[in-house]
Every structure is written in structure tokens, then in C-alpha cells.
Amino acid sequence: MSELAFESRIPIGRASGQLLPLLLRIQESKGFIPQGWIPLIAQTLKMMSFSKELIGTDDIATKREAYYVSKNWGDARFNEQPESDMVMDDIEAMLMVNREQLGFIPEEKGGDVSGKLIVIDEDTETGKELKIDCTKFGSGAYSVPSSVEHLQFETDAEFILAIETAGMYQRLVKHAYWKKAKCILVSLGGVPTRACRRFLRRLSDEKKIPVYGFTDCDPYGIANIYRTLKVGSGNSAHINKYFCVPKAKFLGVTPQDIIDYKLPTHPLKDIDIKRTQDAFKNDPFIKHYPEWQKALKLLITLKKRAEQQALAASGLNFVITHYLPEKLEHPEKFLP
Amino acid sequence: MSELAFESRIPIGRASGQLLPLLLRIQESKGFIPQGWIPLIAQTLKMMSFSKELIGTDDIATKREAYYVSKNWGDARFNEQPESDMVMDDIEAMLMVNREQLGFIPEEKGGDVSGKLIVIDEDTETGKELKIDCTKFGSGAYSVPSSVEHLQFETDAEFILAIETAGMYQRLVKHAYWKKAKCILVSLGGVPTRACRRFLRRLSDEKKIPVYGFTDCDPYGIANIYRTLKVGSGNSAHINKYFCVPKAKFLGVTPQDIIDYKLPTHPLKDIDIKRTQDAFKNDPFIKHYPEWQKALKLLITLKKRAEQQALAASGLNFVITHYLPEKLEHPEKFLP
Numbered sequence: 001m002s003e004l005a006f007e008s009r010i011p012i013g014r015a016s017g018q019l020l021p022l023l024l025r026i027q028e029s030k031g032f033i034p035q036g037w038i039p040l041i042a043q044t045l046k047m048m049s050f051s052k053e054l055i056g057t058d059d060i061a062t063k064r065e066a067y068y069v070s071k072n073w074g075d076a077r078f079n080e081q082p083e084s085d086m087v088m089d090d091i092e093a094m095l096m097v098n099r100e101q102l103g104f105i106p107e108e109k110g111g112d113v114s115g116k117l118i119v120i121d122e123d124t125e126t127g128k129e130l131k132i133d134c135t136k137f138g139s140g141a142y143s144v145p146s147s148v149e150h151l152q153f154e155t156d157a158e159f160i161l162a163i164e165t166a167g168m169y170q171r172l173v174k175h176a177y178w179k180k181a182k183c184i185l186v187s188l189g190g191v192p193t194r195a196c197r198r199f200l201r202r203l204s205d206e207k208k209i210p211v212y213g214f215t216d217c218d219p220y221g222i223a224n225i226y227r228t229l230k231v232g233s234g235n236s237a238h239i240n241k242y243f244c245v246p247k248a249k250f251l252g253v254t255p256q257d258i259i260d261y262k263l264p265t266h267p268l269k270d271i272d273i274k275r276t277q278d279a280f281k282n283d284p285f286i287k288h289y290p291e292w293q294k295a296l297k298l299l300i301t302l303k304k305r306a307e308q309q310a311l312a313a314s315g316l317n318f319v320i321t322h323y324l325p326e327k328l329e330h331p332e333k334f335l336p
Numbered sequence: 337m338s339e340l341a342f343e344s345r346i347p348i349g350r351a352s353g354q355l356l357p358l359l360l361r362i363q364e365s366k367g368f369i370p371q372g373w374i375p376l377i378a379q380t381l382k383m384m385s386f387s388k389e390l391i392g393t394d395d396i397a398t399k400r401e402a403y404y405v406s407k408n409w410g411d412a413r414f415n416e417q418p419e420s421d422m423v424m425d426d427i428e429a430m431l432m433v434n435r436e437q438l439g440f441i442p443e444e445k446g447g448d449v450s451g452k453l454i455v456i457d458e459d460t461e462t463g464k465e466l467k468i469d470c471t472k473f474g475s476g477a478y479s480v481p482s483s484v485e486h487l488q489f490e491t492d493a494e495f496i497l498a499i500e501t502a503g504m505y506q507r508l509v510k511h512a513y514w515k516k517a518k519c520i521l522v523s524l525g526g527v528p529t530r531a532c533r534r535f536l537r538r539l540s541d542e543k544k545i546p547v548y549g550f551t552d553c554d555p556y557g558i559a560n561i562y563r564t565l566k567v568g569s570g571n572s573a574h575i576n577k578y579f580c581v582p583k584a585k586f587l588g589v590t591p592q593d594i595i596d597y598k599l600p601t602h603p604l605k606d607i608d609i610k611r612t613q614d615a616f617k618n619d620p621f622i623k624h625y626p627e628w629q630k631a632l633k634l635l636i637t638l639k640k641r642a643e644q645q646a647l648a649a650s651g652l653n654f655v656i657t658h659y660l661p662e663k664l665e666h667p668e669k670f671l672p
Contacts, residue, residue: 060510062503065648071600072649107503112479121474125512130474138457138466139481143448146506147475167398167443170482174396176461264407312401313408 040087042076047087054103060147062107063088098149098242100198105146111162111196112141112169112187115178117203120152121145134184139173141187148199155207159328160184162192162200162248164215164225168308168319175320181328184209191228197243200229204245211245212334217253217263218305219272222296223279223286226250231285249334251327255298258306261323264313265304276300289336376423378412383423390439396483398443399424434485434578436534441482447498447532448477448505448523451514453539456488457481470520475509477523484535491543495664496520498528498536498584500551500561504644504655511656517664520545527564533579536565540581547581548670553589553599554641555608558632559615559622562586567621585670587663591634594642597659600649601640612636625672 551557
């Protein structure tokens with residue numbers, strides 16, 4: 001049992017969920033729990049008890065707050081936040097629930113939403129049901145909360161457009177594109193947050209709505225933003241599967257669009273070319289899909305990138321009158 | 337006339353608003369417009385005509401889109417976005433309106449809002465009035481649009497709390513703090529965007545509601561986030577005065593709070609100490625207020641910083657039950 005070699009230091013893997021089983025095995029083989037483990041066990045129990053308290057009082061805490069709360073745990077307090085994050089990740093993995101269900105919410109907020117969706121939430125104080133109609137916000141939007149597990153949805157939308165930039169989102173909202181296209185518009189604001197991804201996932205699973213990614217055509221838009229939307233973030237692999245949208249498809253902007261729509265481009269930087277080549281060789285996501293390999297090959301050959309906004313060169317609303325309708329006629333051609 | 341020395345290159349200052357008056361003076365003294373000025377004049381006229389078109393069709397464009405649209409202007413096209421931004425800034429300064437009023441919107445979005453506020457907007461397609469009640473978003477929020485000039489407000493809020501972190505904002509929303517305190521909660525999400533500042537400014541001016549900043553106690557929270565909220569961003573000084581909240585006050589977290597509330601702290605990094613000392617010596621904002629000089633002096637003496645979340649060390653909801661009520665009893669003690 002190689003784990004035993006680590007007994008004097010904190011041996012817990014990043015989010016392994018192995019703490020309790022490991023302790024049981026150590027106890028079994030040694031007949032006692034070595035001294036070095038005691039603080040970690042105390043911290044884990046304190047954190048679990050804190051989570052129980054959060055759930056019991058229907059409260060929430062960010063990872064940062066949990067770290068500060070631990071300052072009152074005497075010897076079990078954490079010295080740095082990565083320690084408390086690790087324990088929290090481990091509890092999450094051990095209990096097979098996501099940390100939002102344990103009362104822990106992320107620091108950052110989700111995306112902005114407009115269109116054919118009613119979100120059912122409750123008044124945080126009275127518990128009275130609230131129906132939030134995302135067609136009624138004019139130029140503004142509904143902003144997704146940090147934890148979305150308690151939300152319910154009513155919708156007859158035909159698809160969700162998950163948009164990289166706030167500028168493009170605002171254009172589509174301004175022209176009530178969601179009315180014409182019977183859809184839901186979501187502004188990702190760069191790489192989508194956990195809450196935003198979970199929100200989209202629940203709509204994808206529970207309401208069977210297709211989710212279409214619409215990003216810049218560059219390595220960041222494809223291999224960071226869209227990839228994180230589709231398969232999640234590498235940091236939290238164990239629980240990752242709930243925080244991504246496996247059924248998402250990529251509408252654009254594709255490398256082929258640069259040619260087909262004669263888009264104004266910028267040269268790809270050397271580092272971007274290198275990153276794309278790396279993804280091409282090593283990224284399991286890209287390697288899994290021949291379609292993406294072909295697309296990235298074209299991107300490297302072109303040595304160019306194009307932004308969503310580049311569609312404006314053919315007219316500000318070309319994206320609404322031509323680009324999106326033409327694309328949406330053939331969802332079967334979307335990249336996986 | 338020293339400006340004439342520059343005649344062969346583009347002499348326009350960043351957002352000087354001096355293009356037309358300068359041209360008139362050159363024309364007067366020379367009897368003709370030198371060749372080197374022609375592209376800039378063409379670009380300025382094209383950009384003004386584009387703005388007229390936006391206003392005429394009730395459309396919008398981001399700075400980035402405007403740059404791409406120029407690709408169809410033949411010889412008047414811009415090669416890089418900073419050129420088109422500069423022309424846009426100059427038109428803005430020349431006409432003494434803000435660029436949102438010219439149809440140009442920022443790329444990034446504003447803040448999140450909950451609480452005692454009704455925003456009056458209109459359906460972007462039908463023009464029908466929409467009343468958006470910010471008490472009806474449950475755990476979610478109303479997200480401020482990129483341009484806020486057309487919004488109207490109804491509110492009986494006693495103050496606005498402008499909060500640095502999404503985590504603290506979510507806590508106050510979760511506990512419907514806006515109900516207890518009769519206020520509006522705004523999540524700045526770091527340094528507030530133009531739209532968010534303008535939104536707060538209009539509430540401050542038109543509804544005479546006090547705006548209180550609530551940030552981390554560190555140079556970034558004070559000299560970036562709060563300072564930008566109060567006096568705007570240095571980049572756009574000419575029009576700056578509309579995109580800041582001069583009547584804002586600083587509720588906390590103050591350096592004195594670190595002592596009074598025995599907050600857990602982190603050491604100030606050397607670069608932070610240097611930055612604070614620089615601000616102390618050179619920043620007109622800090623130099624203008626003896627209260628801020630005293631506060632920053634204390635921060636440098638303590639060599640410590642504290643986060644909003646550090647209040648959680650005294651109990652997760654200490655901020656609601658003690659900190660904010662105690663502070664709000666003495667708004668006259670808030671930092672300017």
C-alpha cells in the first residue's frame with residue numbers, strides 16, 4: 001500500500017475522495033491512526049460539520065468565507081486557502097455531490113440571459129415562488145446566480161445560443177433576435193463560470209434544448225471557451241461531469257467561415273499557432289473528434305484568426321439577417 | 337500656433353475634441369488644408385455619418401464593430417482599432433455627448449442589481465414600456481445593459497451598497513439584506529464598468545440616493561475600484577465626469593476596521609506598499625482628501641490588507657447583523 005509512505009504529511013490527492021477509505025485501510029494495517037493525520041481529519045470533520053450547519057440554516061458560504069470561518073477552529077484552522085479548498089474538494093468527491101449542494105458557492109457569478117425562458121426561483125426570505133420571465137428585461141438581462149440547483153424552468157425555446165462576447169450578445173438582444181429565432185440568448189462573458197455551465201447543462205438535460213456555442217474563431221474561443229462549455233474544466237475532474245454540456249455543438253465562428261464569409265482577420269501569433277499544434281497533438285478533446293482536427297488544421301494553415309465582430313464588415317446586422325439563419329439551416333454541419 | 341508644427345502627421349490628441357477648431361485655424365492661417373490631414377478628416381466624417389445612421393435606425397455598435405465596419409470605407413478604413421477609438425473619442429469630445437448617445441456601446445457589461453428599485457425600460461422591438469422590479473429576481477439579479485441612458489427609475493431605497501465581490505453580494509442577496517436595510521445592492525465585480533458607473537450616477541443624481549462603496553481593504557479595492565467609482569477612469573477624462581459618482585462615500589472595509597473588528601489579514605506585498613506610497617504622494621484624489629491620507633498612512637503602518645470576506649471570521653452573517661448596521665449608524669464617518 002503505497003499511500004502509507006506519505007503518512008507523516010498530508011497525503012490527500014487533489015479531490016481524490018479517498019480520505020475515509022484510506023484512513024480505514026491505514027487503521028486496519030497499523031491498528032492506529034498516525035499522529036500526522038490528526039489535523040487533516042479534524043479539519044475534514046469541521047468542514048463537514050460547517051456544511052451541515054449551512055444546509056440546516058439554508059445559508060451559503062464562498063470558499064473564501066469558509067477559509068475565514070476556519071480561523072475560529074483553533075488548531076484545526078487553515079493557514080492558507082488552498083488547504084481548505086482541497087478539503088472541500090475531497091468532501092465533495094467523497095460524498096458524490098457538488099459543493100453547491102453542500103452550501104459552498106463559487107466566488108464568481110454566472111452569465112447573462114435573455115429570451116424564451118421563465119426561471120422559477122423563490123423569494124429568498126419568504127420562500128414564495130417567483131417566476132422570472134427572461135423576455136421582460138428590455139436591454140438588460142437576467143443574471144444567473146452562483147448556485148442554480150434549486151431553479152426550475154419553463155421554456156418552449158428551440159435552441160440556446162451561448163455567446164462569447166457581451167458586445168455580440170447586446171446586439172442580438174437589441175434586435176430581439178430571440179423572438180425571431182425562438183431561442184434563449186446567453187452571454188458567457190469569456191470562459192463560462194461553473195454556475196453558467198451548470199445552468200446550461202440543466203436546460204440541455206431537463207428541457208432537451210440544443211446548446212450552440214458562438215465564439216471568436218481563435219484558439220481561445222475554441223480550445224478554452226467552447227471546450228470548457230462542452231467538457232468542463234480540468235481542475236475539478238471528479239465532479240466535472242455535472243458542470244459541462246456534453247451535448248453542446250459549435251455553430252461558429254469556424255475556420256471555414258473565414259473563407260466562406262471573407263471575414264477580416266488578424267494574424268495568429270506564434271504562441272497561438274504553437275498552442276493549436278499542442279492541442280492538435282495532445283488534447284484528448286480534439287483528438288477525439290476528426291472534425292475538430294480538420295478545423296484546427298485549417299486554422300493553422302490560414303495562420304489567421306477572426307472575431308465574432310468581424311461579421312460586422314458585411315453590415316452591422318449581417319449576423320442576424322444572414323449568418324445565423326444560414327448556419328441554423330444546417331445544424332448537422334455544426335462542429336462537435 | 338504650435339499645433340501647426342504637427343501638420344504632416346495625425347496631430348489629434350487623445351480625445352481632444354479639437355479637430356474641427358484646429359482645422360479652421362489651419363485653414364485660416366494657410367488658406368488650405370494640408371494633404372496629410374485628408375484621411376483623418378475623411379475618417380472623422382465617415383464615423384460621424386455612421387453614428388448618424390446608428391441613431392437613425394436605433395441601432396448600436398461596439399467600438400470593435402465600428403472598426404470592422406470601417407473596412408468598407410475604402411481608403412478611409414482604419415488599420416488598427418486604436419485609430420478608430422481615437423476618432424470616436426474625439427467626436428465624443430467635440431460634440432460634448434457621451435459615445436453611448438452616439439450609438440456606440442462598450443464591449444463589457446455592467447453590474448448586477450437586486451433590491452428596492454424598479455427599472456423602466458422598453459421592449460427593444462415593440463417599444464412597449466417594461467417595468468423591471470429588482471425585488472423579484474430571487475437568488476439571481478438584474479444585469480445592467482451596456483448603455484443605460486434610456487432607462488428610468490422608481491425607487492424608495494435609502495441607499496445603494498456598491499459591493500466589490502460577487503461572493504459578498506450573493507450573501508446579502510441570499511439574506512434579502514435589501515429588505516431589512518431598504519436599499520439597493522449592486523455587485524461591481526471588480527473595477528466598475530462605464531455602464532455600471534453611469535447607472536449609479538444617474539440614481540445618485542436623479543433619485544438623490546447615497547451610494548456607499550464596500551470593498552476589500554487593500555490598495556486595489558481603495559485606489560482602483562472605489563476611486564474609479566468616485567472619480568472615473570483616467571482614460572476618458574473629457575467625458576469622465578458623466579461616468580463616475582462624485583457623491584459616493586466609502587463605507588468600508590477601512591484600515592481602521594482591521595483594528596476595530598480584529599479582522600484576519602494578509603501581509604501587504606512590497607509592490608502594494610510602494611503603490612500605496614505612490615498614491616499618497618502623487619494621486620490627486622488621495623492628496624485632495626486628508627481623511628484618505630490618514631487612512632492610507634495607517635494601511636502602510638499596519639502593512640496588512642483585509643478582505644470583505646474576512647468579516648466571516650466573526651460569524652458568516654456578522655456582516656449583516658453587526659458590521660453593516662454599526663457602520664450605517666454613522667454615515668458621517670464614512671471616508672470621502
